[in-house]
Structure formats: C-alpha cells, structure tokens
Amino acid sequence: MKFEDYPAPVYPPRCAHPCEECGLRRSPAFLAVSAAELDAIQSFRSGTRVVEAGGRIVGEDRPSAQLYTLYSGWAFRYKTLSDGRRQILSFLLPGDFIGLQDEFADGHTHGVEAVTGTTLCTFERDTLWDLFHTQPKLGYHITWLAAREEKLVDDNLVTAGRRNAGERVAMLLMHLYRRAERAGMVRDGWAEFPFNQQHIADALGLSLVHTNKTLRRLQRLGLYKLDSGWLRILEPHALEALGDYFERPMLPAPLI
Amino acid sequence: MKFEDYPAPVYPPRCAHPCEECGLRRSPAFLAVSAAELDAIQSFRSGTRVVEAGGRIVGEDRPSAQLYTLYSGWAFRYKTLSDGRRQILSFLLPGDFIGLQDEFADGHTHGVEAVTGTTLCTFERDTLWDLFHTQPKLGYHITWLAAREEKLVDDNLVTAGRRNAGERVAMLLMHLYRRAERAGMVRDGWAEFPFNQQHIADALGLSLVHTNKTLRRLQRLGLYKLDSGWLRILEPHALEALGDYFERPMLPAPLI
DNA sequence: CGTATCTTTGAAGGTAGTCAAGGACCGTGG
DNA sequence: CCACGGTCCTTGACTACCTTCAAAGATACG
Structure with missing residues (x-):
C-alpha cells in the first residue's frame, strides 16, 4: 500500500x-x-x-x-x-x-x-x-x-566531505524523493521538488555553476526528470549505486 | 580560574x-x-x-x-x-x-x-x-x-561544505583546542593532540597530502605548534579569523 | 637493525570554482 | 500587445584548488 x-x-x-x-x-x-x-x-x-x-x-x-x-x-x-x-x-x-x-x-x-x-x-x-x-x-x-x-x-x-559532484547530486535526489514519498508528497511517481539550483548547491557544498552542469549531465544520462517543480526518478538503482546511498525502510516517527 | x-x-x-x-x-x-x-x-x-x-x-x-x-x-x-x-x-x-x-x-x-x-x-x-x-x-x-x-x-x-583547506584546518585546531581545554586536557598552554594527519584529513574532507601541506603552511606562518602529541595555539585570533569560527563560552553540560 | 607507521615533498592531472554572458520564463505595466 | 525587469537556468572559457601518484625522510618499536 x-x-x-x-x-x-x-x-x-x-x-x-x-x-x-x-x-x-x-x-x-x-x-x-x-x-x-x-x-x-x-x-x-x-x-x-x-x-x-x-x-x-x-x-x-x-x-x-x-x-x-x-x-x-x-x-x-x-x-x-x-x-x-x-x-x-x-x-x-x-x-x-x-x-x-x-x-x-x-x-x-x-x-x-x-x-x-x-x-x-x-x-x-x-x-x-x-x-x-x-x-x-x-x-x-x-x-x-x-x-x-x-x-x-x-x-x-x-x-559534503567525501562524495564527488555526481555522487552528491545522485544521493540528494534519491534522498529527497524518498522523504517526499514518505510524507505523501508523491503522486503518480512525481515528487514535489520546489528547490532551485542554488538550494541544491548550498546543500551539497558545490558552486551554482557546477551544480547546474552536474544536474544536466545526470539528466542527459536519463537518470531523472525534473519538470516545473516536480521530480521523477527514472533510474533509482543507478542513482543509488552512483551515490552509494541505499535507504532502508523508515520506522514510523513520533509526531509532536 | x-x-x-x-x-x-x-x-x-x-x-x-x-x-x-x-x-x-x-x-x-x-x-x-x-x-x-x-x-x-x-x-x-x-x-x-x-x-x-x-x-x-x-x-x-x-x-x-x-x-x-x-x-x-x-x-x-x-x-x-x-x-x-x-x-x-x-x-x-x-x-x-x-x-x-x-x-x-x-x-x-x-x-x-x-x-x-x-x-x-x-x-x-x-x-x-x-x-x-x-x-x-x-x-x-x-x-x-x-x-x-x-x-x-x-x-x-x-x-566540509563551504570552507577551503586553510580555513578548515584553522577551524579544527581551534575547535579541538577549546574542547580539550574545557575537558581539563590542557597543561601550560599545551593541549593533548593524539591525532595523526589521516584523522584530520578524514574529519575535514581533505586528502592526506593536502592536509599535510596545509598544516605545514599554517605552522610556518607561526599560527600553532605541534610537538609529539601536544598542540599549542600561538595565534588564536588569527586562527579564529581565518576559520571564521568564534567559540562562545560553553554552558555546563549534563553528565550521565 | 629491520619493519611498520606516519610525515614530508615534488610533480602532474583533474575536478570544481570563478567569470562572463546569453537564454528562458514570468509577472507587471506602459 | 509588447516592452521591461527580475529570477533562474544554461553554457563556454579560464583558473586554481585539491587529488593522485610517487618516493624519500623521520620516528617508533620489536
């Protein structure tokens, strides 16, 4: 479910x-x-x-x-x-x-x-x-x-300390997608993705320009799509492998 | 006191x-x-x-x-x-x-x-x-x-995300010195410093070689001394300014 | 004295930063 | 309707910081 x-x-x-x-x-x-x-x-x-x-x-x-x-x-x-x-x-x-x-x-x-x-x-x-x-x-x-x-x-x-640009972007995309999914912010495989490239750069410790070039590279490889604020992961396994980041199922969290 | x-x-x-x-x-x-x-x-x-x-x-x-x-x-x-x-x-x-x-x-x-x-x-x-x-x-x-x-x-x-090598090293030296001081591990201005350069590199997200070169550079500038496991800060203000890192007085902590 | 670990240095190469400028998109207002 | 400014995205060229590779000292230890 x-x-x-x-x-x-x-x-x-x-x-x-x-x-x-x-x-x-x-x-x-x-x-x-x-x-x-x-x-x-x-x-x-x-x-x-x-x-x-x-x-x-x-x-x-x-x-x-x-x-x-x-x-x-x-x-x-x-x-x-x-x-x-x-x-x-x-x-x-x-x-x-x-x-x-x-x-x-x-x-x-x-x-x-x-x-x-x-x-x-x-x-x-x-x-x-x-x-x-x-x-x-x-x-x-x-x-x-x-x-x-x-x-x-x-x-x-x-x-930020040990991954290169491609790995960083791969890891962030997967991570944000998974969290959005868990929070019920995914519809038909598209996750809300309200960030601009400056957000991503600042999260990953990269410059804006290099973030842009890396995003485009992974997009041209067909790993994901990004369309007017919505993200779709096309190749989750490839992104997980590239980022060396494998999410485990998350436990129910307390809500205060 | x-x-x-x-x-x-x-x-x-x-x-x-x-x-x-x-x-x-x-x-x-x-x-x-x-x-x-x-x-x-x-x-x-x-x-x-x-x-x-x-x-x-x-x-x-x-x-x-x-x-x-x-x-x-x-x-x-x-x-x-x-x-x-x-x-x-x-x-x-x-x-x-x-x-x-x-x-x-x-x-x-x-x-x-x-x-x-x-x-x-x-x-x-x-x-x-x-x-x-x-x-x-x-x-x-x-x-x-x-x-x-x-x-x-x-x-x-x-x-790791936003400081360059010199800033990283400056910040780490000051940070570890201050914490050692608080823990009573400083004697006569010399703090216990049991780390090797691989530790520092892995903490800062730098390579071992570049960590070494950066440490030497700051040492030659006369900012600190490191002698057989003991660290002395010679220019705390310069290191704080370089690392853009200013420790505030720490509150007493709980001890479990 | 030999081995292992850690430090130091040089040289070469690549990844990522900086600079610069154009393009796409959008809302606003003339 | 279109001009305009603002924000964000994209690309190229150049630079430089940092990594990698290699090898030689230094130090400690058995």
Whole structure:
C-alpha cells in the first residue's frame, strides 16, 4: 500500500483545529499516540504560524522563543559564514521538529527558511521541560526526533566531505524523493521538488555553476526528470549505486 | 580560574568506582546532579569498558546493545563509503554520550573508534526508556546532549561544505583546542593532540597530502605548534579569523 | 637493525570554482 | 500587445584548488 492512497493533506490551508483532528496523524508514517499524550501535545501547542515561500522561520542571529513542528510545506536549516557563503544543513518536511538544537544554545545558532509556503505548530520553548516532566514518553519521542535529525546531518556531512559532484547530486535526489514519498508528497511517481539550483548547491557544498552542469549531465544520462517543480526518478538503482546511498525502510516517527 | 586548577582526571586507569566518586563530576564543565539522580545514573550504568588506542568501540555494521559515556580518552564517530572513503563525523571527549543516534535506527549506523586508550561507562540500550520514565530530568539531559552533538555536526558540515583547506584546518585546531581545554586536557598552554594527519584529513574532507601541506603552511606562518602529541595555539585570533569560527563560552553540560 | 607507521615533498592531472554572458520564463505595466 | 525587469537556468572559457601518484625522510618499536 502506497502513501498516496492515504488522505494525507499535502498543503492544507491552515492548521487551526485541535490536534486530535490533525491530518498528519492519519499518515502511517507517524506513531499512534494515546489520548492522554494527545491532550498533552494539544496543551503544549501554543498556536499556529504561516510563513510564505522564501520567508524566514527562525533567524540565524538568535534562538527563537518558539519551537515548531512543521505541519505543511518544505523548509531547510542553514548556516552562513560572515562573507555570505551558505551551507544548508538539512531539509525539513511535515512532521519535523524545529528548534531543539538551540534549546541548549551557547550561541552558534542556525537559521530556518521556508522553501514553499509553510504552516507550523508553535510551542513555547520554556514549557519544554514541563512536557518532559509530565509526559516522559513525549520527552523520549523528542529525543527520538533529535537523534533522527542528527543522522540526517551525519549523512550530509559524508556527502559534503567525501562524495564527488555526481555522487552528491545522485544521493540528494534519491534522498529527497524518498522523504517526499514518505510524507505523501508523491503522486503518480512525481515528487514535489520546489528547490532551485542554488538550494541544491548550498546543500551539497558545490558552486551554482557546477551544480547546474552536474544536474544536466545526470539528466542527459536519463537518470531523472525534473519538470516545473516536480521530480521523477527514472533510474533509482543507478542513482543509488552512483551515490552509494541505499535507504532502508523508515520506522514510523513520533509526531509532536 | 582555569580548568587546569581542578583535579580532573586526565587518564584514570579505570572507572570501577561508584558514580558518586566519579572524577569527571568534580569538573565545573558538568552540571551538578541531585542524590536521587546520581542513584538513578548509578543503577542505569551496567559496567565499565576499556578500549585500547585504535580499537573499535562501536562497529559500523550494526547498532550496539550498549550505550556509553566516554569517561577518559579521545574517540571519534565516523562513516565509510563502500569503496573505503572515510568521513569523521565528530570527535568525542570525556563526558560525551555515545550511541543515541542508533537508538532509533533504521539501519544507516556509524562507527565509533578510540584514538587513545579509552574507558567507558556502559548502559544497556533497553533500559533507556525506563530512565526517561523514572527520571524525566535525566531524559531531558540526554536530549540536551543529543542537541549539542548535532550542533557539532552542523558546524562540521559547514566546514566540509563551504570552507577551503586553510580555513578548515584553522577551524579544527581551534575547535579541538577549546574542547580539550574545557575537558581539563590542557597543561601550560599545551593541549593533548593524539591525532595523526589521516584523522584530520578524514574529519575535514581533505586528502592526506593536502592536509599535510596545509598544516605545514599554517605552522610556518607561526599560527600553532605541534610537538609529539601536544598542540599549542600561538595565534588564536588569527586562527579564529581565518576559520571564521568564534567559540562562545560553553554552558555546563549534563553528565550521565 | 629491520619493519611498520606516519610525515614530508615534488610533480602532474583533474575536478570544481570563478567569470562572463546569453537564454528562458514570468509577472507587471506602459 | 509588447516592452521591461527580475529570477533562474544554461553554457563556454579560464583558473586554481585539491587529488593522485610517487618516493624519500623521520620516528617508533620489536
């Protein structure tokens, strides 16, 4: 059974309803929660926020007072050096938790930017400990999310450090496709792909020009198609082999 | 007051004593804990393990059944591609928690290797949830550690993706010196530096040869000295400016 | 003293960065 | 309707940073 068959909301206009009606939760990508936990999440949640495409979710200069769960849309975490060079650390999809890294900040924060229009559930940072205290299970889940997020960055570091341009692009395309698939953002083999080549370059640690040339090369080889914001993988095995990157089936994730 | 003034054990032969006598805890780098928490940690701990220099702490093929706190020595986390290219993800110092990333594994694990001889406190993975349940505060602390660890990898990703060789080396030297200082491994301005150039190359995503040439260049410029396993920073401001990397004062960390 | 490991250096080649400019597409407004 | 500016994509030419290959020192150790 594919995720497309589930009524997962791709871009709900807004999430103003109670958590128990949350559309995301119907997806099998997320763990079921008890009624008590859902209550705790509901009261942990302080509101909803909408950010337009290209807008800033969290500024790079200081940690935000809020934590977020991305409810719909695509976003990314990034850091910039003082001369403007930017590195994208990881991409964020619905269900991803935002802001944990800064919870224990010694400065050195990162920014979060929306790629598409996004909606977010907001939580107040200073109530986090209370959540751990009253609902240890949810604390455990948050640790789960933090650990998963770090694994993503681990993989990206291997890519930036040890893969060449072709391998990097192959790995990123497969990775984003798989995550989109899991999040129910694939229809008929086409995945939402709202990124421009500057995003890809900044994620892979390549220049814009070289990213373009590498993308075109792999496209001419017939490995994938990209059409007005939608991605289709034509040769998944070739891309996986080229990138030396083989996704394992993903476990259901907690959703806070 | 400098950390050197504290009686922090640099390389205790072994940690077989109860946690309340733990030498690490005397360091101001770590948060104080209550007696009840210390009891919980003590009963969470299942034993002690010693790994010789260069030995494998956690294999790359499968998640280990144990979690660890590094008690003494230096180690690193790494991943290797199928053709042998290796990327070091982060370095580990006393107090660092090991194995969390695999707690929620979907495969895709990483290895951990000892640089020097190390001693580790061991915990059984399947008792982690129990710890969260009975001691939410410690669960919160574990999340703290996970978030800090991810920030380290974030920084390393920026380095591998967007810094050139000189900047990478400058940043790594400053970073390791600062962490050694905090861990009480600096004496008279000399920090323990047990790494060979292959370690540095694998951490920075550079080739061994180019790493060597870059190290020599910065050394000839008089920015640092390296002598039989000990590092002295001669020009901290120059190195920080070159690497565009400015450490903020670090908060006391939890110690599990 | 011989072997293994690590460091150092030179030379050659290639991958990726930089510079520059044209093209495609889109929305806006004259 | 078409001109215009903006953003993003594409391509070529040139440059340079970094990798690879090769081999010679240095150091430690049995």
